[in-house]
Amino acid sequence: MKRILLIVSLISGLWLQGQCYESVHLGGGHTVALKSDGTLWGWGRAVDGQLHSSVTREYVPKQLGADNDWANVFCGGFNTFAIKNNGTLWGTGGNIYGSLGVNSTNQTFSSFQQVGTANNWLKVAGSSGFTIALKTDGTIWGWGQNDYFQLGQGSSSAQQLSPLQVGTATDWMDIAVSTNRTAFALKSDGTLWGWGFNPSSLLSYGNSNISEVVPIQVTTVNTWVKMRVGGSHILAQKADGTLWAWGGGEHAIGQGGSVIVTNTPQPLGTDTWKDFGAGPAESIGIKSDGTLWVWGINDLGQLGDGTTTNRNVPTQIGTDNNWETVQYSLSFHAMLTKTDGTVWYWGPNNYYATYGGNTTVSTVAVQMPNVCVGPTLSSEDFTAASTIALYPNPSKGMVTLDYQLETAAQLQVIDVSGRVVLERELVTAETSLQFETTAMASGVYAVQVLDKNGGVWRSKLVIE
Numbered sequence: 001m002k003r004i005l006l007i008v009s010l011i012s013g014l015w016l017q018g019q020c021y022e023s024v025h026l027g028g029g030h031t032v033a034l035k036s037d038g039t040l041w042g043w044g045r046a047v048d049g050q051l052h053s054s055v056t057r058e059y060v061p062k063q064l065g066a067d068n069d070w071a072n073v074f075c076g077g078f079n080t081f082a083i084k085n086n087g088t089l090w091g092t093g094g095n096i097y098g099s100l101g102v103n104s105t106n107q108t109f110s111s112f113q114q115v116g117t118a119n120n121w122l123k124v125a126g127s128s129g130f131t132i133a134l135k136t137d138g139t140i141w142g143w144g145q146n147d148y149f150q151l152g153q154g155s156s157s158a159q160q161l162s163p164l165q166v167g168t169a170t171d172w173m174d175i176a177v178s179t180n181r182t183a184f185a186l187k188s189d190g191t192l193w194g195w196g197f198n199p200s201s202l203l204s205y206g207n208s209n210i211s212e213v214v215p216i217q218v219t220t221v222n223t224w225v226k227m228r229v230g231g232s233h234i235l236a237q238k239a240d241g242t243l244w245a246w247g248g249g250e251h252a253i254g255q256g257g258s259v260i261v262t263n264t265p266q267p268l269g270t271d272t273w274k275d276f277g278a279g280p281a282e283s284i285g286i287k288s289d290g291t292l293w294v295w296g297i298n299d300l301g302q303l304g305d306g307t308t309t310n311r312n313v314p315t316q317i318g319t320d321n322n323w324e325t326v327q328y329s330l331s332f333h334a335m336l337t338k339t340d341g342t343v344w345y346w347g348p349n350n351y352y353a354t355y356g357g358n359t360t361v362s363t364v365a366v367q368m369p370n371v372c373v374g375p376t377l378s379s380e381d382f383t384a385a386s387t388i389a390l391y392p393n394p395s396k397g398m399v400t401l402d403y404q405l406e407t408a409a410q411l412q413v414i415d416v417s418g419r420v421v422l423e424r425e426l427v428t429a430e431t432s433l434q435f436e437t438t439a440m441a442s443g444v445y446a447v448q449v450l451d452k453n454g455g456v457w458r459s460k461l462v463i464e
Contacts, residue, residue, distance in 0.1 A: 020372045026327040026335045027075030040064040048078045049110035050093030076126025087119035098161035099144035127177040138170040148181040149213040150196035178229040179330040188394045190222040199232035200248025201263040230278035241272030249281045251312040252296040277328035290321035301363030302332040304346040341372040394462035401433045414446040
C-alpha cells in the first residue's frame with residue numbers, strides 16, 4: 001500500500017494574512033504549533049507551564065522561548081514535548097508523577113528542560129500522568145505514573161522520574177496512549193501490542209480492569225498500520241485502509257449498540273479512512289473521500305454535530321469533502337484541518353485552547369481565525385515538490401520514491417548515528433526513483449529531500 005505524504009502547494013490569500021504553521025498539535029487545554037523557521041508557538045491553557053510561561057492562559061499565539069532549531073512537537077495532557085534538530089528531547093509544563101521525565105519532583109516547569117541526554121528521539125505520546133517515547137533505534141521508553149503498570153516494567157510504582165526502556169525490542173514503529181492508563185505500540189511486522197490498565201477488555205478478553213504488566217500482543221492481526229486510543233476504546237487501521245474498533249464505551253466503538261464491550265476488532269464498514277482520532281468516549285474520522293464522521297458520547301456536544309444526541313454509529317457531519325486531519329483531546333476538544341490549509345475546532349474553549357476569541361462552547365465546527373497549516377513564503381519552505389510518496393514502508397528490499405519537482409533536489413537516507421548512507425540526485429525530467437536497501441542494517445532511518453532553496457521534506461523509513 002502506498003503511503004503518500006502530501007506537501008500541499010497551495011498559496012492562498014488566507015495564508016498571506018494569517019499565521020501559517022508546518023503543523024498544529026492539540027493538548028489537554030492548549031495548542032502548540034511548529035513554524036517552518038524552527039520556532040514554536042502556542043496558545044490556550046498555560047497555568048502548568050506548558051506554554052513556556054507562568055501565566056494562566058495565552059489568548060493569542062505566543063512564541064515558546066527563543067530557540068529556532070525545533071524539528072517536531074508533541075502535546076501531553078498538561079505539558080509539551082519538543083525534539084530539536086539534533087535529536088534531543090525537551091519538555092515543559094506539568095510534571096505530576098514525573099511525567100516530564102526530567103528527574104525532578106517539581107510539579108511544574110515554565111521553561112523547556114532536557115529529558116535525559118539521548119539524541120535519537122523520534123516521537124512522544126503523553127497522557128495526563130505518564131509518557132512514553134520512541135527512539136530512532138526502534139526502542140520505547142517510559143516515565144511518570146506507573147500505578148497500573150503503564151510503563152510496561154513488570155512492576156508498579158507511584159512514579160518514575162526519568163526514562164526507562166520498555167522491554168528489549170528494537171522494532172517498534174509507532175506509539176499511542178489512552179486518556180487513562182494504557183499504552184499501545186506498533187511493531188514493524190504489523191503487530192499491535194499493549195500494556196497497562198485494561199478497561200473494557202481493551203487489552204485482553206476476560207481480564208477487564210486487570211492490568212497487563214508488560215507488553216502483550218493484542219489480536220493476531222499483522223497488518224495494523226495506525227492506531228488512536230480513547231479512554232477505554234481503540235481505533236486501529238489495517239494496511240487496506242479499513243478502520244476497526246474494540247474495547248468499550250457503548251457508543252465509541254460505533255457498532256449501533258449491538259456490541260458494547262469486546263476485545264475482538266469490529267469493522268467500521270468497508271470504507272477506507274484518511275485520518276481518525278479518539279477521545280475519552282468519542283470517536284471521529286475522515287474517510288478517504290474527505291468526508292467527516294463522528295460517533296460516541298455527545299452529552300456536551302463534543303461530537304460537533306450541533307446536538308447533544310449520542311451517536312452509536314458513524315454519523316456524517318455536514319457535506320464538505322475536503323477534510324484532511326483530525327485530533328481529539330482528553331478535554332473534549334476537536335481540532336481539524338482542511339486541504340485548503342484552514343484549521344477548525346469545536347468543544348469547550350475555557351482556556352482559549354482553540355483560539356476562538358471567546359470562551360464559549362462550540363458544538364459545531366468553527367474556523368480558527370488567522371491560523372493555517374501549510375507552507376509559508378519564507379526561504380525555509382520545501383517548494384520543490386507538490387507530492388512525494390515513499391513505499392513500501394517498512395521495506396525488505398527495493399524502495400520507490402515518487403515525486404513531482406519544479407526544481408532539482410537531492411535525496412538522502414540517514415542512519416541513527418546521523419551518517420548519510422545513500423544520496424541520489426532528483427531531476428525534474430523524472431518522476432520516480434528506486435533504491436535498494438538490502439545492504440543496509442535493519443532499523444529506522446530518516447529520509448529527506450532537500451531542494452535548492454534550503455527547504456526539506458522528511459519521512460521515517462523502516463528497513464526490516
